[in-house]
Amino acid sequence: MPHTRKPYMIGISGGTASGKSTLASRLADSLSGLRLKLFHMDDYFKPESVRPKTVSPVSGKVYFDDNGPETIYHERLRGDLAAAAGSGEYDVILIEGLFALWYDWLYAQLDLKLFVDCQADERAVRRLRRNMTQMGMDFEEIAEFYLDMVRYQHEQYVEPTKWRADIILNGAYPSDTAIQMLSAFIQEKGIPGKNESAG
Numbered sequence: 001m002p003h004t005r006k007p008y009m010i011g012i013s014g015g016t017a018s019g020k021s022t023l024a025s026r027l028a029d030s031l032s033g034l035r036l037k038l039f040h041m042d043d044y045f046k047p048e049s050v051r052p053k054t055v056s057p058v059s060g061k062v063y064f065d066d067n068g069p070e071t072i073y074h075e076r077l078r079g080d081l082a083a084a085a086g087s088g089e090y091d092v093i094l095i096e097g098l099f100a101l102w103y104d105w106l107y108a109q110l111d112l113k114l115f116v117d118c119q120a121d122e123r124a125v126r127r128l129r130r131n132m133t134q135m136g137m138d139f140e141e142i143a144e145f146y147l148d149m150v151r152y153q154h155e156q157y158v159e160p161t162k163w164r165a166d167i168i169l170n171g172a173y174p175s176d177t178a179i180q181m182l183s184a185f186i187q188e189k190g191i192p193g194k195n196e197s198a199g
Contacts (some may be wrong), residue, residue, distance in 0.1 A: 006083050007037075007093045008189055009109050011100035013161050015154050016067065017126035019171035023116050024096040026174070030183035034091040035086050041097020044072040056148045063145065067153040069099050078105060084111075092186065101161035109134030112186070115162045118171030120151065 010027075014020045021040065028038050054065040065071050077095075094148055100106065101113055124146055132136045162168060169178055 001151075005091075007090045008111050008186060009085070009093045010095070010112045010114065010186075011101040011106065011110040012094065012096040012114045012116065013098065013102070013158065013165070014171060015118065015120070015123050015158050016098065016150060017123045017130060018116045018118040019174060020096045020098075020116050022174060023169060023179075024094050026179050027091065027182060028094060028196075030179055031092055031186060034186075035089060036092045037090045037096065039077065039081065039084075039095045039097075041072055041077065041091070041099060042072070042093070044077045046071055046073060054149065054153075057152050059148050061148060063103075063149050066145075067071055067098065067150050067157070069157060072099070074099070074103060079085070081106075081109070099161075100156055100166045102157055111189075113165045114165075114182075115165035115168045116171040117162065117168050120154075122172055142183070 012020050012024050012027075024038055024040075028036055048064050050063045052068070052070050053062050054068060055062055081093065081095065084090055095106065095110075101110075101115065107113070126151075127146060128139065128142050131142045132139065167182075169175070
């Protein structure tokens with residue numbers, strides 16, 4: 001039987017609008033010669049009908065929880081990752097999302113842990129622009145939720161995972177050099193089998 005090699009698994013975390021998806025896409029493009037699968041945690045986001053609610057620590061206002069670990073179907077993600085990793089179809093698996101370094105079950109599987117860092121004011125402006133243009137939300141709605149809830153959940157769930165990362169990257173000014181270095185590093189892991197004998 002042919003040997004099925006475990007894919008090289010990479011987690012990419014960071015705050016809301018920090019540049020996680022951008023980094024994941026650029027890294028995936030740089031590894032186009034490999035068989036790669038990219039998972040976006042946002043694809044596992046729960047609808048409001050089953051999403052938990054949370055209370056603002058300041059105003060006491062109740063919101064649908066958009067930025068806590070229980071906002072996504074993480075068990076479904078876990079199953080899909082296991083299926084992809086065991087399929088023998090991929091050399092590299094990328095997982096990007098707010099909680100890519102939060103869940104212990106996922107963290108234990110990662111070969112490379114990345115955190116995209118970007119200052120809060122820039123992330124807030126990016127989130128405003130994105131939610132206004134892509135979701136049709138108004139300024140007051142986005143700003144109230146961010147100031148009343150999002151920034152506190154960031155400090156609770158996302159910021160602490162920065163210190164679990166192998167590498168912290170600049171989300172304000174994405175670096176071509178960083179992408180080139182990461183790509184070269186992953187290629188040097190011998191994927192797919194370039195350092196293995198034909199036997």
